[in-house]
Amino acid sequence: MAEEWKEQLKNSVNTVEDLEKIVNLTDDERKALTSLKTRWGATPYYASLMDKDDPNCPVRRQIIPSMEETKNVYGMDEYLVWKENRAVGEKRPDSIARQYKDRVAFTVIEVCGIYCRHCFRKEVVVSQNLKLRFDVDEGIEWIRQHEEVRDILITGGDPFLLSDEKLDYIIKSLQDIEHVEMIRFGTRLPVVLPHRITEGLKKVLSRYHRVPIWINTQVNHPKELTEEVRKAVFKLLKCGVNVGNQAVLLKGINDDVETFRELHQKLLRWRIRPYYVFYCEPAPGIDHFRTPVLKGAELIRDAIRGHTTGLAQPMYVIATNIGKIPLMPDYYIQGSDEEYFYLRNYKGEETKIPNMPE
Ligand SMILES: *Cc1c(COP(=O)(O)O)cnc(C)c1O
Ligand code: SF4
Helix, strand or coil: CCCHHHHHHHCCECCHHHHHCCCCCCHHHHHHHHHCCCCCCECHHHHCCCCCCCCCCHHHHHHCCCHHHHCCCCCCCCHHHHHCCCCCCCCCCCCEEECCCCEEEEECCCCCCCCCCCCCCHHHHCCCCCCCCCCHHHHHHHHHCCCCCCEEEEECCCHHHCCHHHHHHHHHHHHCCCCCCEEEEECCHHHHCHHHCCHHHHHHHHHCCCCCEEEEECCCCHHHCCHHHHHHHHHHHHCCCEEEEEEECCCCCCCCHHHHHHHHHHHHHCCCEEEEEECCCCCCCCHHHCCCCCHHHHHHHHHHECCECHHHCCEEEEEECCEEEECCCCCCEEEECCCEEEEECCCCCEEEEECCCC
């Protein structure tokens, strides 16, 4: 019998009939499913986390298309060409996106375990308007020729959908390049298909030791942190792989103080270190998920800093064409004079320390 993760993928929930066995569809959902030309779907495991009757269920909203996707006021056309600097600067393979000198994003696949409705790479992954060629060997060769690149972020799509053999090949090839000092994977599979963390994959991830492997996954709501996910993360850690989280700030899903705090505390309980919370990017068709820009900074101020350990604190960033820009709350700096630096804590209490000159 095929491995369970492959069975899950073969049985992906991607027809109206499949969905109707799990949830009671609303008129809007039904209309979107039958009239929008969009790739959608989820693993049976992840789909089973949907609430049967609540269309606002945080898992359901990430899976089922909505007519809201046709309303586009703030989304930018050709978003990825702008964001990934595809029309400007040095010539690079399609698989290499570059915003920094020492690190690149290396896209190795354009399919995913679930097709997130809020995905900012929609043009490649979901609608597929943007046709790119993701040739792994071409990308590896480019990295080999760029000695200043020391940190490779392997992304997609979802790179963990590649076979064990292919992942082994990519990791081995990269770690054989002397100037590569770390490898990172961006993958949602530990969350949407925890079955993927098989004995075979564990062997691949523990095989090479010259460079560390980091994984960043994407959990947006505490409901996604199940017992299965907890076990999958523990297996990854036992391979010597670090696991972090990159959440997306999503309106009505995780943009309230209670959910935001619970998400970050629960991530730590699951041994996942919160890394980033992303502002929902101005990609087309996702206005309904987007909050005001300052919302993330407010949530860090009101839900995290001081209210729980600093280990639970992600950095809130806006990903742009010129890199990720942090936007953290600054309420704690009250000002300074010749003598003192004035500070405020999360409760509004104030204090001062001597203001030492250079
Ligand atoms: C996000 C990203 C990186 C990695 O950024 P870190 O802040 O180091 O996590 C690198 N290159 C590109 C093109 C990116 O979008
Ligand atoms: S898994 Fe990542 S790339 Fe794939 S649809 Fe979701 S957000 Fe987009």
